[in-house]
Amino acid sequence: GSLPAIRTCCRTMSVPLFLWGRSVSLILLLFVPGSPQVSVIVDREVNAKLGSDTKLYCRVKTRDIISQVTWQRKLSPNNENFLTYSKGEEPMHLTPFGQRVRFLGNGYLGGSILIPNVTLADQGTYLCIFTTSPGGTKEGKIRLSIWVEPSVEVQLNPVLSGPNPDIIAECVAFASKPAANISWDTYGLPHSSTETSVQHSNGTVSVRSQLWMVPSPGLNGHQATCLVSLPEQMYEKLIHMNITNIQYAPQAVHIKVIQRDPLYIECGADGNPPVTYTWRRVNRSITDDEAQVTGNTLYFSQRNTDNNGLYVCEATNSIGRSSTSVYLYKYSDAVPRGSYGAYIAAIVIQSLMILGMVVYFIKRKQREGMYRCRCIEGQNPPEERDESRHLDAVLSAV
Template identity: 30%
Template sequence: MEARLAWVCLLMAVIITAGVCSESVKPIETLRAFADEQTRLPCVFNVQDMQNVVQVTWSREQSDGVKEPIITQHMTEGLQEFPGFNGQVRFESLDPFKDSTLVILNTKESDQATYTCHISTFPTGNFEKKIRLSVWRMPIAMLEPIILEEGQSYRVAASCRAVGLPLPQLSWDTDLPGQSQNKSSDDVVTSFFYLHPLRSLNGRRLDCLVWHPALKQPQRHSNTLVVHYPPDPVVVGYDQSWSVSRKGVELRCESGGNPQPQNFTWTRKGSGLPEGVTVEGNRLVFTRPLNKTDEGVYECVARNRMGAVRAEVNVEIPVASEAARLEASFNNLLFIIVGGAAGGLVLLMVLIVLLVNRHHRRKNRKLKRELSERNDEINNLSRQASMRRLNSVSTDPRIQTEECALIRLDSALKNSFLSLEDSDSLHGNQSPLPSLSITAGPPREAGIEKEGWGKREGVTEGEEDDCTANSYQLSEALSNHFHYSNGCLRPKPHPNAIILHPRGQII
């Protein structure tokens, strides 16, 4: 093994010192890597015809000029890793003669150096490639907030510390009235922010920004300033309008402060708290109606870690005057009277509407009943006239005239009854029926002819005219050939007349 190692060292020395056969040395490349990650150092040699690669060797040179071999692949001796690099590096390819790229498995900050890829060929000579590796470490920062108290002197409000390669820079993002100061060592940088603690600064933003060339934008570590200060209580709930017998009242002790006070104490100057009140945190609740004896100066004490502060209120409870009570009673009575009057008026209007409607319905029923009786009477007369016409043929014009008049009267009465029913159905018994005047004479002579009146159902206008014409002709004949005396109808003397005796003889 020692002979092998000596042979390899001798071979490297020969290769390094053989400058005459050297093919080329390329310019130094710069490569950036991150700590705790895998790093790849590329090195590829293109083999020409009639050219063989004998050996591939990787070495590195520290900043102090010390050189040390890392790994070697020989065409006959095989692979060899040098002390200090076992398990830390390897060739990326299974055939290092074609691809000599080196991989650092877990990069450390100490791996920052200049690396050389040396390839020995036969018969052309040597090939070298140099890579300057820079190892960066992503920054790690920590912000330490500080709790301040109101009244303290000018001091540090927060500190921010960061490590990384290269060394990061720190700044503050805030609008607080203060100043920052930075300190750095080989691998750590620290920034401090100073100010005067005031309660008005509590809760304001104080962020730390970390700047590093490996970051596209700075890291932000959020923080808010914390300033503790005593409570500042005030008693609320009393509105100068409390009076005897009032219910559901309470006093509240509202307080600021940091930290928020959780301890409250209630007292009354000159005497203890009255009976019938309870303390519920920052509330003093009166669980009964107020009395005159509840008057007094009430105090609330709020406490936090910064101290205790007192607040008070003077409670006065006057007795309600007799005039105020009378006024309230009068207002209630007036409201009741107005409401009753309005309700009575509405009820009266409803009653009037019902009575008027009932009156109209009764009147309409009465008119219908009278019209029905008159219609029955006319029908009886019409039937009697019809029976007389059937039982005997009379030439008395009075009988025909009477029959025509009855026909017209019957038609007029029926049409009036129909009109009454139509009006009743259209108006819904809302208005009284019109009064009817019925005459036995012809409609034209009576002066009441209207559309639809005087026409008997089933009798046309022509028939009525015929009835009138026949009556006129009959009356004309009777007046020319007969005369009426002593209740008998006797023929007038005529030269050409043939008179029949009642006994059947010709006179």
């Protein structure tokens, strides 16, 4: 008999009888369709804030029939199954942790879960496992990291003014995860900083940064900013502060006139801590009848020459003291202020009258002198010469 033949495309090929069975098996394997590919899609890295509700996304891509979804936590020494789901059934929460978890899957391609109010203990590696038929099992791995927002505090401790750098301020980020980064902005003023950190048993870290500057009195009132941040822009906070802790003795003590009538003067100084003021009078006490002292002010209610004298203002704080003085002088009030014009007018009139009399008698004397000369030449009567002596006496009296 003739040998069997297999038609391939348009050719006929003879196959020896002893190879027939093996060849047919080979051909059958080539034409059996392969198993569809199964892939699990997850977010490989998830960062969640402590206390937030966190979703772990998991989805499968396959044409297989999904029979079960299983969630595990990687623990030592064995992984822990905490939730399973089978199509058509309710999710099974297998552990106390699993009791907290909500299954968000739809029984087909989705297998995501939600972990409410995440804690530091929830951090770890999670496995999302799909069991398919006929493909078997396929898993996706998720790394969950919990970050903790720090509690931020700025501290200003008193520092004495001086020429050398000192700790002006401290910025502390308490119990963050991961460790916080701290930087300073002093708006152009030279500065430096030092950092120390403390690791806590729960995995959080506290970081303390110290701001160093030269503590001059002029630094008071300037602004500085502490910037606290966590990696990957998870958290950022700016703390603005006014530098008010530079301490120095009172300086630039001065006295100024607030009001002239009645007299009201004020003493001022620059110092930190706040300055207190004391007024005193040299060689004499300040009585209530003369002036009223209120804090840094001195008020004279009356215009009186008794107020004439040297007054000293002393500015004091816990660091030191400084003083300045002012000499007050007032003319006599013998003439009432309202009669100054009349008094001056009377003096002027009196002066004019005296001047007029002097001029009158001088001219009169000059005329009599001329007449007397004529009399001597002409031997006038002696009684007229007696009158001339009388007028001389009057002028002498004047």
